[in-house]
Amino acid sequence: MRIAVVGATGNVGTAVLRHLSGRAEVDAVLGIARRLPDTSVEPYGSAQWHQADIQSSDVIPELADALRGYDVVIHLAWLIQPNSERSLLRRVNVDGTRHVLEAAARAGIRQAVVASSVGVYSPVEDATPRDETWSTEGVPGSHYSEDKVAQERVLDEFEQQHPDFSIARLRPALVFQRGAGSEIQRYFIGSIAPVQLLQIFRPPVLPLPSGVRAQAVHADDLAAAYAQAALLGAHGAFNICADDLLDGKGLADVISGRSPAAVQVPLPASVVRGLIKAAHRARVLPMDEGWLDLARHVPVMDSGRAREQLDWSPRHTAAQALEELIEGLAAGEGHPSLPLRPRDLQVQDRSELPPTDHLVGEQVDPVLLRHYMADHLAGATAGVNRIKRMAADYVDTPVFPEISEAAEAIRRERGFLIELMKRQGFPRAIGSAAVAWAGERAGRLKPNGRLPLDRSPSTLVLEAEIMLSAVTGKLHGWSTMKDHAEALGVDPGVFQALIDDAEVQREQLETVHRYARHRAFRPARDTFDKTR
Template sequence: MRIAVIGATGNVGTAVLRHLSTRPEVDSVLGIARRLPDTDAAPYAEAQWQRADIQYPEVVPDLAKALSGCDAVIHLAWLIQPNTQRSVLRRVNVNGTRHVLDAAAQAGVRHAVVASSVGVYSPAEDDVAHDEQWPTEGIPGSHYSEDKVAQERVMDEFLAEHPDFTLARLRPGLVFQRAAGSEIQRYFAGQMAPVQLLQLLRPPVVPVPGGIRTQAVHADDLAAAYAQAAILGAEGAFNICADDLLDGDAITKVVSGDKTSGLKLPLPGAALRPLIKAAHRARILPTDEGWLDMGLHVPVMDSSRAKKELQWAPAYSGAQALEELVEGMAAGVGAASVPLRPRNLDESERPELPGAEHEIGEEVDALLLRQYMADHLAGATAGTNRIKRMAADYVDTPVFPEISEVAEAIRRERGFLVKLIQRQGFPTSPASTTIAWMGERVGRLKPNGRLPGGRSPSTLVVEAEMMITAVTGKLHGWKVMRDHADALGVDPQVFEGLILDAENQREQLESVHEYARHRAFRKDRRTFEKTR
């Protein structure tokens, strides 16, 4: 059996790949994502890969070609952020689902499993477990819920047009695993949240929204449900959750690390909501107030149907899944994909270096080489900041996947360079990197023919050119270090790999430049939308 997994690099997608590799019924897996992972790392190495951006209707023919020969499609792709780009979220999450289903039908696939959510359900104010017949009008005030409802309507319309197609929709609670710690921190708490302190001390008092009650499922348990639904050809809606309820007391016990005496500090939802709203509008908190509304009003789910028809049972409780998440957030762990990238640069270092410190031999001028590497680190710092900002600025464009992949590669390589410098016994001077950081930000002040706060079409052209230049310089830096690999105590093949990576990055940036330059100076074409 050949199964395609769309959105195969995120929290759930990674777990699904991991699980499918253990199923004897599955002969091969096709992973599909906007931004490809490290395909040499587990579990991504077990799949074949195809890049696709599902938000645009133009993807359908190529996606259908990729899906040809598949027996089932598991569709997981869903954007959580950026909240401020509602049109992007709608295009990917709602329109993208229609594009995936259309492509599957064109490819001759007759079965799909789609990721829905508890958020699709209408509010319930009781602790009675509700089955899949509960109304699906969503939670007022939550854009996530609103889009999940719209997605289910798209599925309904598609099935009405394709009566020979079978479709299962899984409605899980919150999905946790250790490897998602950094991702969930970025999406909901923010990068500046000091969650790493949880490694040293768990809070004795835990503030929680009063009246909160929700359910969770471990990503591995949810992955097993997706696999079962795909293999069995299941049809209809299935609630997927652990058997326990995460109320204020349960959350307090997990977060405090004390199963008996952790103190809960209830915060009234009516008072907390405007605070979350203000923090989100001020860009202090990535989470908007709609997530609080969901936590307070979604129904308790009954997962009996999944247990009976899918022969599914959770191996983890919701509390155990939450504990894994807390540990993962504290440690800043992740996986070898862009969505699941670890919090710290050093955590994502590829390739790895030998652990022992290495001194440069007398045949090489260590002082000159030290300064050379420090200069490249300054450039890498500026480049990392610039490409990270570009990815944020152009998240709504068709070239975002290429920019984002380059951003992650440059981020990893900077971490490698820091480790390499430190391994030679060199300090990493903050002065040059700070100057480079400031220079990169001053460069952003150019108006490029637009008022401040606007977005000039020519800016993407200029920024792509600057990054191409920076990557070219980096490529030659790796060549210099390759020539002195023995002195640095590194296998020359390590630098050969980095040179090849830089060439690939330059090709991706060239494609960004080609896209932008053909549109930026034309009045009849739009740079930031996929037109002509």
């Protein structure tokens, strides 16, 4: 069987690719994503890839071409953040589902497995298990639940219009795995939370909202369910969750590291909701209060149908899956895809670096070289901050993939430069980095012909030009270091690879600039429309 996976780079998509690579029944896998992963690393290397942005109906013809010859589509693509961009979330999550199904039908595919959620169910106030016949009106106050309900209505409508098309809709509980630690922090907890401390200390006292309870499933177990549904040609809804229910005490036990002194301190849900709302409005907390509403009111699911019809059973308990996630949160774990990128700057292959005791040879003045590299590091710091902000500001544009991919590459390269300087014994030049950081932020205050909170059509043009200049300067920096690779103790090929990467980034930023400059100065055109 030939299987296409839409949204193949996230928490669940990565696990699905990992599972499918080990199934003898699967002949080929096509990964589809808005931003492509590092295909030199598994599980991404075992799939073929197609890049597509599913939020626009314009994607249907090209996606249909990519899907031809495949037997089934597993549709996992779902955008959780940014909360403030509700129209963007609806275009990707709800309209995107419709576009994927239409493309599959045009390609001659007659089966899809779609990621729904426990969030589609109507609220309850008890812990009585509910099966798939429970009402699907969603939990008021949760935009995630609202979009999941709208998505299922799309599935209902599509099935009515295509009676020969079979859809299995999986409704999983919370999905955890160690490799999603960084992503979970980024989407829900935020960078300010000192989750790194969980590596050395687990709090024995846990303040939790009263009445809280949760079901969970390990990403690998959920991946097995998706594979079974695809291979068996399943139809209808399936609840997917581990056997155990995590109530307040269970959550406290796991989070505390099974401390005998673990204590849950119940807090009034209304108080916690108010705190979450205030923290979210202050942009301290990425998640909004709707996630608490969802956690408190979704039903406990009965997964008996999946066990019977999919021959599926979980290998991990919910407690084990949560423990893995906590370990991943503490360590900032991730995978080489943009949604799952690790929290910390990392050098992917430390064998490319000189030994930790390497010192610059006598043929090079170490003081001059240190200052030169420090200046490039200061520029890299400003560049990382600027392009990270660009990615956040233009997440709803067609050029977001190019911006975010360049941002991740620049972020990794800065990590390489930091580690290289450290191994040379070069101290960090905090002053110049701080000046560059402050200058980059001050540059955001420049007038652009619009109100301070508005995006000017010309801003993206200028931002792209600034980054193009920065990447060009960085390219020459790598060239200079390549000339002195022997003194630095680094294979010249490493710097050549960085030069090649800079050329790719330049091409990506040229695409961004071309998109923006064609729209920025024409009053009849919207710079931020959703088509190229």
